[in-house]
Amino acid sequence: MEKALAVGLALAVAACSMQPVYERPAAPVAGEFPTGPAYAASAAGGTPATGIGWRDFLADPRLQRLVETALKNNRDLRVAMLNVAQVQAQYRIQRSTLVPAVTGFADESASRTPGKTPEAARTYSAGVAAAWEIDFFGRLRSLRDAALEQYFATVQARRAAEILLVSQVADQYLTTLALDEQLAVTRRTRATAQASYDIVKLRFDAGTGTELTLQQAQSVVEQANADYAAQVRARAQAENGLVLLIGQPLPADLPPPLPMGGQKILADIPAGLPSDLLEGRPDILQAEALLRSENADIGAARAAFFPTISLTGDLGSSSATLGSLLGAGSLAWAFAPSITLPIFQGGALRANLDVARIRKDIGIAQYEKAIQTAFREVADGLAARGTYDDQLAAQERYTATQQRSLELAEFRYRNGVDSYLNVLTAQTGLYGAQQALVTTRLQRLTNLVDLYRTLGGGWVERNGDQPRAADTSISGG
Helix, strand or coil: CHHHHHHHHHHHHHCCCCCCCCCCCCCCCCCCCCCCCCCCCCCCCCCCHHHCCHHHHCCCHHHHHHHHHHHHHCHHHHHHHHHHHHHHHHHHHHHHHHCCEEEEEEEEEEECCCCCCCCCEEEEEEEEEEEEEECCCCHHHHHHHHHHHHHHHHHHHHHHHHHHHHHHHHHHHHHHHHHHHHHHHHHHHHHHHHHHHHHHHHHHHCCCCCHHHHHHHHHHHHHHHHHHHHHHHHHHHHHHHHHHHHCCCCCCCCCCCCCHHHCCCCCCCCCCCHHHHHHHCHHHHHHHHHHHHHHHHHHHHHHCCCCEEEEEEEEEEEECCCCCCCCCCCEEEEEEEEEECCCCCCCHHHHHHHHHHHHHHHHHHHHHHHHHHHHHHHHHHHHHHHHHHHHHHHHHHHHHHHHHHHHHHHHHHHCCCCCHHHHHHHHHHHHHHHHHHHHHHHHHHHHHHHHHHHCCCCCCCCCCCCCCCCCCCHHHC
16 A cells, blocks of 8 residues: 555656646737728639649649659758658657666676785676656756757748748749749730841931931840840749759650649638638647747756756676686666755756747747738738739730830831831830739749649648648659
């Protein structure tokens, strides 16, 4: 009865923990996303972004192939996966401190005392030794919990890296498509400007045109040449960026690209509520895991004020000769329990506890900032989604008016009604409108991709897939 009571008391003491009870900080944002003229209504009851697979969101077969390649080869993602494995191993190391450490030993010792026999006395021993720190006050368990939360944080960091990679590949791919379209616009403009210049040059050579008109016509040609060179450079650099993201040269057997107008990127992404971000955004989950780790560190710092109880012992054989080491009567054992109580350490324990508490306060601020940043990113994306369609429609109408203005200006110039300056102005206006139209299309598409990412999308591959564990390899999911 007394033994059972003693064991129960020991277990009860061992079960105590100095960790503060963790409470999730309140989200420092509004309960709903902003509303107003800039914000379009979200689809009610739709599939949340976290459940929309990136293969279904990004319908271009060429883009799907690029994303798939990047998920296999991107080096940043590979580093994130290795970080998960590294921190997992560190957690196992910390967890192992909760159980006794057992080692085998085989020793030989020799000693000689002056004035005694000239021969050295030898002792041979072999056996096993064990050491165990009894975690009465939860210090080791707090350190284990802190390491576990660090592991969870790294898992979420890896998940965030994969989601970001999907959006980066899509954005970079769309940029290459936009540059291709801008190059096409510039080539058409340069050809038209060159044809106009040739006509003006013939008139100038015939004495019926002015040098001013000739210089004005040449200025459009040279501006188009300068823009073309810059766009060729930007296109090459954009492809280099895409190659870096996918981790290998562009495969030769890629499907043909779809034009920007044929990119059927899902336009209506359900936004949900700000509270949904707490469950879907890996950067927020990472910040909370780090906060939990810092909360556990406080428990370890508190437990350091209390005694440390250790049990050490060994069991084996000991003999004065090697031949009788395993003989009868050679059994030897030792048991050495110890209690260490901190008395004076110059304030180090108190300072260590203060550091742990301050780190937790920093973690709270970082967690709240992660929520605020996520809220702002989603709100910006919703504002862009609610306005880009109108901007694009207006830009298309504006480009059409510029096209018509050029046609009328050329007609009036050929009939001698207006000077070439009106043609030059209309030609420049159309060129600028066409370039702006391509830019607006790109911005609309990249905003949809980025909104998909900020809502936590990009983790599942196909609609309806169950999210795989964030610590599994990509090939396994």
